[in-house]
Amino acid sequence: MSERTMARQVLLFVYLVCLSSVRGQVSYSIPEEMQKGSLVGNIAQDLGLDLKRLKSGKARIYTGDSTEYIELNKDRGVLLIKERIDREALCGQTTPCALHFQIILENPMELFRVTLEITDVNDNAPAFAVNEMKFEISESALSGAKFALEAAVDNDVDVNGLQSYTLKPTDNFGLRMHSLPDGSKTVELILEKTLDREKQEHITLLLTALDGGEPRLSGTLQILINVLDANDNAPVCGQAVYKTSLEENAPRGTLLTTISATDADEGSNSVVVYSLSATSKGVSDLFEIGQHDGVIRLIGNVDYEKFKQYQIVVEARDQGGHTDSCKVIIDVSDKNDNAPVISTISKSNQISENAKAGTVVAMMNVQDADKHENGVVKCQLNENIPFVIHSSLDGFHSLVTESDLDRERESGYNISVMCTDEGTPSLSSSVTLSLQISDVNDNAPVFERSSYEASIPENNTPGLSIFTVKASDADWNQNARVSYILQDSSVNGVSVFSYVSVSPDSGVIHAVRSFDYEQIKDFQFRVIAQDAGSPPLSSNVSVKIAIQDQNDNAPQVLYPVQTGGSVVAEIVPRSAEVGYLVTKVVAVDVDSGQNAWLSYKLQKSTDRALFEVGLQNGEIRTARQVSDKDAVKQKLTVVVEDNGQPSRSATVNINVAVADSFPEVLSEFTDFTHDKDYNDNLTFYLVLALAVVSFLFIVSIIAILSVKCYRWRRERMLYKSGANLPVIPYYPPLYADVGGTGTLQHVYNYEVCRTTDSRKSDLKYARPSSESIISLDSSGTQTLTYAQREKVTGDISHNQVRLLPINTFIFSDRKSVCDVFI
Numbered sequence: 130m131s132e133r134t135m136a137r138q139v140l141l142f143v144y145l146v147c148l149s150s151v152r153g154q155v156s157y158s159i160p161e162e163m164q165k166g167s168l169v170g171n172i173a174q175d176l177g178l179d180l181k182r183l184k185s186g187k188a189r190i191y192t193g194d195s196t197e198y199i200e201l202n203k204d205r206g207v208l209l210i211k212e213r214i215d216r217e218a219l220c221g222q223t224t225p226c227a228l229h230f231q232i233i234l235e236n237p238m239e240l241f242r243v244t245l246e247i248t249d250v251n252d253n254a255p256a257f258a259v260n261e262m263k264f265e266i267s268e269s270a271l272s273g274a275k276f277a278l279e280a281a282v283d284n285d286v287d288v289n290g291l292q293s294y295t296l297k298p299t300d301n302f303g304l305r306m307h308s309l310p311d312g313s314k315t316v317e318l319i320l321e322k323t324l325d326r327e328k329q330e331h332i333t334l335l336l337t338a339l340d341g342g343e344p345r346l347s348g349t350l351q352i353l354i355n356v357l358d359a360n361d362n363a364p365v366c367g368q369a370v371y372k373t374s375l376e377e378n379a380p381r382g383t384l385l386t387t388i389s390a391t392d393a394d395e396g397s398n399s400v401v402v403y404s405l406s407a408t409s410k411g412v413s414d415l416f417e418i419g420q421h422d423g424v425i426r427l428i429g430n431v432d433y434e435k436f437k438q439y440q441i442v443v444e445a446r447d448q449g450g451h452t453d454s455c456k457v458i459i460d461v462s463d464k465n466d467n468a469p470v471i472s473t474i475s476k477s478n479q480i481s482e483n484a485k486a487g488t489v490v491a492m493m494n495v496q497d498a499d500k501h502e503n504g505v506v507k508c509q510l511n512e513n514i515p516f517v518i519h520s521s522l523d524g525f526h527s528l529v530t531e532s533d534l535d536r537e538r539e540s541g542y543n544i545s546v547m548c549t550d551e552g553t554p555s556l557s558s559s560v561t562l563s564l565q566i567s568d569v570n571d572n573a574p575v576f577e578r579s580s581y582e583a584s585i586p587e588n589n590t591p592g593l594s595i596f597t598v599k600a601s602d603a604d605w606n607q608n609a610r611v612s613y614i615l616q617d618s619s620v621n622g623v624s625v626f627s628y629v630s631v632s633p634d635s636g637v638i639h640a641v642r643s644f645d646y647e648q649i650k651d652f653q654f655r656v657i658a659q660d661a662g663s664p665p666l667s668s669n670v671s672v673k674i675a676i677q678d679q680n681d682n683a684p685q686v687l688y689p690v691q692t693g694g695s696v697v698a699e700i701v702p703r704s705a706e707v708g709y710l711v712t713k714v715v716a717v718d719v720d721s722g723q724n725a726w727l728s729y730k731l732q733k734s735t736d737r738a739l740f741e742v743g744l745q746n747g748e749i750r751t752a753r754q755v756s757d758k759d760a761v762k763q764k765l766t767v768v769v770e771d772n773g774q775p776s777r778s779a780t781v782n783i784n785v786a787v788a789d790s791f792p793e794v795l796s797e798f799t800d801f802t803h804d805k806d807y808n809d810n811l812t813f814y815l816v817l818a819l820a821v822v823s824f825l826f827i828v829s830i831i832a833i834l835s836v837k838c839y840r841w842r843r844e845r846m847l848y849k850s851g852a853n854l855p856v857i858p859y860y861p862p863l864y865a866d867v868g869g870t871g872t873l874q875h876v877y878n879y880e881v882c883r884t885t886d887s888r889k890s891d892l893k894y895a896r897p898s899s900e901s902i903i904s905l906d907s908s909g910t911q912t913l914t915y916a917q918r919e920k921v922t923g924d925i926s927h928n929q930v931r932l933l934p935i936n937t938f939i940f941s942d943r944k945s946v947c948d949v950f951i
Contacts, residue, residue, distance in 0.1 A: 159247065161214050161216035227244050228247065267357045278352070324356045336349065364451060387424050403423045415427065499552060510544060515530060515534060587677060701763075749783065761786055764785070
């Protein structure tokens with residue numbers, strides 16, 4: 130390549146670069162066969178882009194389905210040679226030869242076109258299809274006779290292509306070159322001096338083909354000539370150029386045209402044989418010619434998209450070696466045999482549901498190899514999707530959002546893009562793009578119920594699971610992960626956190642403490658459901674917990690009161706009739722419902738046939754007539770049971786004296802109380818022994834003894850002075866009547882017995898005023914002193930019982946005092 134030519138190419142390159150930068154596209158010019166890694170140009174500078182934009186936009190080269198000869202170095206912003214470029218393999222004889230590719234940027238998507246012109250380098254020498262040619266030339270051949278030679282082929286173009294031929298020696302022959310319409314050159318061997326077989330029967334010539342490159346390259350062909358006698362006329366073709374047309378994909382065997390040549394000789398010297406010239410490269414696989422009839426037929430498949438025209442050189446030869454040649458031009462017409470090809474340049478696999486309308490989600494390139502209307506392509510999308518497709522330059526299409534997206538309505542789309550050409554019949558191709566909609570935290574958690582109610586039995590184990598609140602969030606992943614929080618509040622002045630807790634992940638409500646139905650019946654609080662989005666969204670719900678009653682309280686006997694020291698006995702006269710009311714057991718149960726329904730049963734009795742207990746009211750009555758044979762001392766054990774599951778019970782021991790006089794009663798109960806006095810003394814010694822061990826207990830005992838001494842002295846003074854004793858009333862707890870049992874429904878007599886030893890004081894329920902009640906001291910003394918008697922009236926209201934003294938009895942040995950009240 131001359132220096133002048135190199136300078137012109139450099140100026141052309143600079144001009145194209147300046148012009149392309151303004152229009153958003155760049156053109157470069159490089160010679161072929163550059164080494165890998167060679168610099169093509171600074172694309173960042175030429176496009177006006179900085180290196181950060183190339184990196185953030187993930188810049189890359191898009192070449193479609195063709196080989197990538199160029200690579201982009203984003204760190205330097207330059208284009209480099211990736212693969213060796215052979216201009217001849219890439220473009221053949223076509224000039225100028227150029228590569229077209231695009232630079233793709235994302236975020237936002239941008240497209241830049243780059244044109245790379247490949248200039249020729251003289252890297253191919255002219256070459257002949259054969260190494261030698263043989264001719265048989267009659268000695269009678271006249272000067273000026275022509276002999277077609279195989280033309281050399283040089284894959285280079287322009288000045289680097291085939292330029293000239295030389296022949297050695299030139300004693301009898303010369304060369305003549307012809308330029309064909311397509312730019313190729315043919316060469317003929319011209320007989321300049323007649324031959325003389327007798328002087329020289331065989332002639333060897335060397336044909337050299339030269340190109341115009343620097344340095345010049347050449348190829349040689351050896352020509353062997355056998356000199357014959359006679360046959361001095363060559364065949365002559367009917368036409369220099371034959372033209373015909375052929376549709377692509379035509380069936381094999383299709384007749385194209387017929388070549389005709391004549392020879393003025395006679396006999397065997399006029400027989401013409403037809404053949405395809407070796408210079409018609411590649412056509413021997415597609416076409417054939419009849420050797421004797423000159424008919425050209427199709428034997429392969431032609432493709433308009435590969436070759437639009439074929440040029441064939443046909444050679445007519447007679448038996449004397451005389452030849453003539455003609456050219457056959459075959460034009461290939463296009464058929465709609467190529468469907469559009471859809472190439473996805475760039476696409477987003479995911480898009481946020483709050484993306485604005487018009488956001489580009491994919492870029493595609495659609496090409497149809499056919500021409501004219503067969504290559505015009507229109508694309509459309511499947512229906513009922515919020516996307517549209519926009520066409521841009523040179524078959525590029527953009528897929529953009531048309532309206533707002535909602536992941537909760539549709540979490541993803543399969544977008545079908547169908548592209549159809551306008552050929553007849555039309556051909557189409559389609560591609561499906563999967564696009565997922567990413568979630569935005571735009572939905573708050575929603576509880577399954579507007580409010581919750583649950584129950585838990587009392588006396589539960591702390592940590593017991595009560596029930597579960599459940600909330601769902603229409604969002605996805607992190608935005609849909611719901612956490613449960615207990616809202617701070619107070620229940621009966623106590624923080625709700627001391628009652629229950631909630632599992633943050635599962636929403637399970639746990640009891641923090643053991644509940645007591647008798648203290649709290651129910652309580653309310655609120656639970657918050659909050660998602661993990663940013664910012665988080667939440668909602669709350671009201672929860673009510675009801676405490677279920679359990680049978681955890683045994684009945685409590687209010688009457689008769691069990692005493693520690695003295696023995697209280699009910700007196701039943703021997704004249705008592707059947708159904709005589711001896712006493713009534715009064716009991717209550719602090720539970721509720723059926724757990725508080727009480728029933729009374731006689732468990733033990735000295736004489737089971739004598740007494741019976743009312744199942745519902747606890748009244749102890751005589752079951753038969755009292756006789757003289759019945760023992761004076763009767764001991765009854767009554768069981769009070771509730772109706773719970775399992776039931777609970779309490780027992781009460783009742784002493785009954787069957788007698789008409791006090792002396793009879795006292796004589797029977799003396800032995801019974803003697804053991805009680807012994808047990809009381811034993812308890813005193815045990816307490817005294819423990820007090821010695823502990824200093825604190827000693828101090829407490831001293832204080833207790835001091836108080837007791839003070840009370841004992843006051844009672845002694847009252848006893849000696851004979852003064853009236855103060856009234857010590859007993860008020861039972863105010864329990865509601867449950868089912869008509871366990872309550873005080875009538876006016877009853879009560880007896881308060883006090884001794885100088887406070888541990889032996891007692892209160893005794895008495896029958897109505899017409900019946901007698903006694904209290905016996907544990908000492909066994911049977912002397913009873915009458916002290917005082919007053920009649921009073923009783924006033925009974927709904928909430929209290931007022932007790933008034935009737936009689937006071939004092940036992941002389943222990944100085945016990947018994948006040949009888951109604």
